[in-house]
Amino acid sequence: MVPDRKAIRVDLQLISDMIEPHARVLDVGCGDGALLDYLVHFRHVDGRGIELSTEGVKTSISAGLSVIQGDADTDLKDYPDDVFDYVVLSQTLQTMVQPKVVLEHLLRISKHAIVSFPNFAHWRARLSLGLLGRMPVSKTLPYEWFETPNIHFCTIKDFVELCRQLDIIIESQKILDTNGSVRSFTSTLFSANLLGEQAVFLLRKKKS
Amino acid sequence: MEISDFPVSYQAYGELNEDKSNAILVCHALTGDQFLAEPHPLTGKEGWWENMVGPGKAIDTGRYFVICVNILGGCMGTIGPRDINPETGTPWGLDFPVITIADMVRCQALVIDHLGIEKLFSVIGGSMGGMQALEWASMYPDRLWTAIPIASAALHTAQNIAFHEVGRQAIMADPDWCGGDYLNQGKKPVKGLAVARMAAHITYLSDQALHRKFGRRLQERDTLAYGFDADFQVESYLRHQGITFVDRFDANSYLYITRAMDYFDLAAKHGGELANAFKDSKVRFCVISFTGDWLYTTEGNRRIVHALNSVAANVSFAEIESDQGHDAFLLDEPDFERVLKGFLDGAEEIRAAETGQD
Numbered sequence: 001m002v003p004d005r006k007a008i009r010v011d012l013q014l015i016s017d018m019i020e021p022h023a024r025v026l027d028v029g030c031g032d033g034a035l036l037d038y039l040v041h042f043r044h045v046d047g048r049g050i051e052l053s054t055e056g057v058k059t060s061i062s063a064g065l066s067v068i069q070g071d072a073d074t075d076l077k078d079y080p081d082d083v084f085d086y087v088v089l090s091q092t093l094q095t096m097v098q099p100k101v102v103l104e105h106l107l108r109i110s111k112h113a114i115v116s117f118p119n120f121a122h123w124r125a126r127l128s129l130g131l132l133g134r135m136p137v138s139k140t141l142p143y144e145w146f147e148t149p150n151i152h153f154c155t156i157k158d159f160v161e162l163c164r165q166l167d168i169i170i171e172s173q174k175i176l177d178t179n180g181s182v183r184s185f186t187s188t189l190f191s192a193n194l195l196g197e198q199a200v201f202l203l204r205k206k207k208s
Numbered sequence: 209m210e211i212s213d214f215p216v217s218y219q220a221y222g223e224l225n226e227d228k229s230n231a232i233l234v235c236h237a238l239t240g241d242q243f244l245a246e247p248h249p250l251t252g253k254e255g256w257w258e259n260m261v262g263p264g265k266a267i268d269t270g271r272y273f274v275i276c277v278n279i280l281g282g283c284m285g286t287i288g289p290r291d292i293n294p295e296t297g298t299p300w301g302l303d304f305p306v307i308t309i310a311d312m313v314r315c316q317a318l319v320i321d322h323l324g325i326e327k328l329f330s331v332i333g334g335s336m337g338g339m340q341a342l343e344w345a346s347m348y349p350d351r352l353w354t355a356i357p358i359a360s361a362a363l364h365t366a367q368n369i370a371f372h373e374v375g376r377q378a379i380m381a382d383p384d385w386c387g388g389d390y391l392n393q394g395k396k397p398v399k400g401l402a403v404a405r406m407a408a409h410i411t412y413l414s415d416q417a418l419h420r421k422f423g424r425r426l427q428e429r430d431t432l433a434y435g436f437d438a439d440f441q442v443e444s445y446l447r448h449q450g451i452t453f454v455d456r457f458d459a460n461s462y463l464y465i466t467r468a469m470d471y472f473d474l475a476a477k478h479g480g481e482l483a484n485a486f487k488d489s490k491v492r493f494c495v496i497s498f499t500g501d502w503l504y505t506t507e508g509n510r511r512i513v514h515a516l517n518s519v520a521a522n523v524s525f526a527e528i529e530s531d532q533g534h535d536a537f538l539l540d541e542p543d544f545e546r547v548l549k550g551f552l553d554g555a556e557e558i559r560a561a562e563t564g565q566d
Binding site for chain 2: 048054057058061062063064065066067068069070075078079080083
């Protein structure tokens, strides 16, 4: 079942706050549909989802959500240009085979993209790798290296650099620290990259 | 060629509500008929979708008015090649016009008109029924809220056509087929039709399902007979499928309907682009496939989903895990029922919000 609508995760709440009511939204990697369900019922969006796992798809469709079983790496190319107002890629970018291609598709099919990901340069990850010499395992990176679905880790700095390369404008950016508190990105990129355990970016494509 | 003023048979379950907004059309498959939720009048067996349609079931006849029309060309009451051609006073036989999936849909639309229903809540169908659901959405997009094609396809592949051709050749090779004129000559091509059914039946099951059901087990014997009797259970089962089929199905109907399926290619009708069939469609789609279905594969179903995505249609898609083969949509598959029911519930909620009704 879709979890209690009033209690979505902090990062999902953050994403939801970036979305205008009544917008057309595609949630890529929508899982059990928790965010989509919240957006449809509380922000009255026209919401769609893509999800790879059978269980997630069944749960989502059973809850009345429009979700297709598919893979962002291969299925985004079928959508026409500019068909959504927002496309959400929550905690999924790092699992993509071609994250750069996916990012380009997101901003082709949608006016805005909201992308969240675990920051591999968070101080704890640095500590684990730099001092202990072990791949980091934490609440946001809960997998051992041999079973992780995360195949393309990046840092906040890396992501900002990729956006620059792709002519993507960062409209707003938030980080979540270890306690799950939201911090604005007002401080330097250096400190965000050190203190942010997760990052959420609102993006749009520069007009060419 | 046009035919007019012809009989059409349908069954209905549940009550049509006052504003006629709770009607669901279920489209039956190749050898199905309108008796989906009650014992079959000829065989006495339970309806082909009784596990899915009924009070409190996934397609709840306590809430919905469920209609199933015997398809055009069929042999359970709707006009088909075994009926009398008014011009000659004898059965149509091969003079019956070749029909298409679109003709079947037009015929169903006449029934929906007759019932005074402007807009169906859903058109649902498995296999060939799914082709009709797709055709409905394409031909009459304003006359349905939702379309649910299940284990279906937007076109018949070479392999699909090939299997059908084997069946048709089996029928036509039977001397009792009499060039299609068997009814006038007091004969019936039972052997040919039975073989056609046997060949088709294999395509409805997966290798695993056959293995689980029969393996290499022997039929009422302990050792191989080294002859051509039905040594194996699977042989006996197929022979039984063939023999019982001829009691309830007309051989020429089988030819016409398989041909209609072979001719089905929704993209070809729309300039070679499947997406064009659904342009600007407001219909909510739910496409469902089964992992073990090698007749109408997930890949083929996914192509429908991709076409719908490319015109930004509202589509859900689920691949249900099942090793039962194509026939999975007729069998007890809890995940399938859950998805179907959930989709209908969700669509009803959204329709209520859109139309401002409760």
